[in-house]
Amino acid sequence: MSALSLATAGSTAIPTLEWAEYKWLGTIALHNWEAFNQGRGTWKAVRAATNARRRKREKHAGQERDSYGPNDDPLELDVDSPVVNVQLPPRPEQVRAYEWLLAHESELLQATLAYFYRHWWTILLTYSYDDDDNANRHSLPAKLRAPEELRGLIELHRVYIKGEHTDGVAHIGLALSCDWDTEHGMGVYTCRSEVLGFGSSDLAAGDLDDAFELDEEGDE
Numbered sequence: 001m002s003a004l005s006l007a008t009a010g011s012t013a014i015p016t017l018e019w020a021e022y023k024w025l026g027t028i029a030l031h032n033w034e035a036f037n038q039g040r041g042t043w044k045a046v047r048a049a050t051n052a053r054r055r056k057r058e059k060h061a062g063q064e065r066d067s068y069g070p071n072d073d074p075l076e077l078d079v080d081s082p083v084v085n086v087q088l089p090p091r092p093e094q095v096r097a098y099e100w101l102l103a104h105e106s107e108l109l110q111a112t113l114a115y116f117y118r119h120w121w122t123i124l125l126t127y128s129y130d131d132d133d134n135a136n137r138h139s140l141p142a143k144l145r146a147p148e149e150l151r152g153l154i155e156l157h158r159v160y161i162k163g164e165h166t167d168g169v170a171h172i173g174l175a176l177s178c179d180w181d182t183e184h185g186m187g188v189y190t191c192r193s194e195v196l197g198f199g200s201s202d203l204a205a206g207d208l209d210d211a212f213e214l215d216e217e218g219d220e
Contacts, residue, residue, distance in 0.1 A: 027074040097170035113147035115195040173204035
């Protein structure tokens with residue numbers, strides 16, 4: 001793999017990226033998301049409260065959750081090449097998306113939590129919880145008390161900066177693990193601080209055609 005360091009016109013730079021066959025790979029530091037993942041800082045009290053409610057549900061059901069500790073590895077960063085399979089540096093729209101994310105990561109975190117809070121019932125209906133192989137089905141609340149209750153149910157692992165853009169800022173995909181699909185994970189497709197769709201983890205690397213269709217009436 002060959003390395004690339006991209007400096008922008010401002011003081012921010014995309015970190016060193018490695019070319020891997022058809023895309024650029026690196027890491028990204030998103031302190032708000034990392035605190036959310038690990039339940040640190042202001043999330044510490046939220047973690048304690050949501051864990052207590054989850055354990056109460058599990059005790060009532062007589063089943064324990066498959067537990068995984070928070071991931072301490074750096075968040076991975078994927079940047080699409082402007083031309084598929086061609087080793088070209090990221091376009092200005094992608095650099096702007098990276099800079100926007102560093103400056104507004106908290107907005108995107110809150111928008112993501114709000115999206116899942118708003119569509120929680122539809123998300124539950126999207127998956128089958130009658131499957132005895134799903135050890136986490138009793139961990140999930142039938143109704144979220146607040147968006148912050150998603151702490152401990154989802155965790156960000158990888159960020160994708162895409163070739164598609166709107167008004168000069170590239171779209172961003174988020175790949176997360178989630179309690180309701182431990183095998184496939186979850187993907188979120190975003191533009192700035194707006195969540196445009198969610199699906200399996202493939203959505204984070206793909207496009208909106210891979211998003212699940214939501215029954216908006218069921219969310220009312």
